[in-house]
Amino acid sequence: MSPPTSRSPLDAAANRSGGPATEQPLISGDTGIYDAARRELHTVRDLLRFAVSQFVEQKLFFGHGSSNAYDEAVYLVLHTLHLPLDHLEPFLDARLTSAERDAVLGIIERRVRERIPAAYLTHQAWLGDYKFYVDKRVIVPRSFIAELLREDLAPWVENPRGVGRVLDLCTGSGCLAILAALSFPHATVDAVDASHDALEVAKKNVRDYGLDDRINLLASDMYESLGAKHYDIIISNPPYVSAKSMGKLPEEYRREPEMALASGDDGLDHVRTLMANATKHLYANGLLIVEVGFNREGVERAFPNIPLVWAETSVGDEVVFIVDRETLAAAH
Known part of the structure; x- marks a missing residue:
């Protein structure tokens, strides 16, 4: 058996649950x-x-x-x-x-x-070949952005060694920040989360990978405390579960921090914040990369005037979008 890889998007889990977890x-x-x-x-x-x-x-x-x-x-x-x-x-x-x-x-x-998730019982979670410490203070890592980082974000990033600054918003356990640091060897990564508890877990993982000198852990509600910092790449796997889906989540998902899951009525509150403020923090030609669960239709309905690129992942082209600074600026 290969190490388990967490990949299940949350809204899909809610839709597959068949009803409230209390019925199990x-x-x-x-x-x-x-x-x-x-x-x-x-x-x-x-x-x-x-x-x-x-x-x-x-x-x-x-x-x-x-x-x-x-x-x-x-x-x-x-x-x-x-x-x-x-x-x-x-x-x-x-x-x-x-x-x-x-x-x-x-x-x-x-x-x-x-109904405790296996990762909380073992305090281990895997993204591909990479192992991370987890406990109930953070969501169990599962992100299709990890698949894209495995390829150094090609073809959107032509020269990985030329990437200087990366921002990981809603970092949780720090897994994507760590994978970004490994993909872009000359980059400094700011890993941001509103939860101080989550940042403590991220701190352990960053130390375990020996990346203390390249990953900065910052407490901030999204962009709020970043001042005038700019980045070549912003990545985020934010909360994206709708209010309706939150009520359908299986008990296993209810063991995770609610603030890492819920994002308003339609699941897009955090995505709206990401989109509205990205141009203030991206260098010219910088990229914003966001995971949204299986909610491409909802995102395109919310942002009809922004031509988003949907990355191909192992489950298709519905879960991660990419947009550059110039496209965002032209739409505002």
């Missing part, structure tokens, strides 16, 4: 099934089967690193046993100590009973 059945208070598992299950294979059965029976929602019960079960079992995430087969029939069995069943039980 929860396992009864009787712990008998877990007591029986502790007595009768002995191997990695046993616990993997048990986890998949529980996840399916209890109708868990997946979207914070894996997309199905099997992949999530494999990830949680291997992680808890400190085994390589890409080497399941050699260990399937290995017998576990009672302490190991208790640890695995404990994390399975928490995932089922409390």
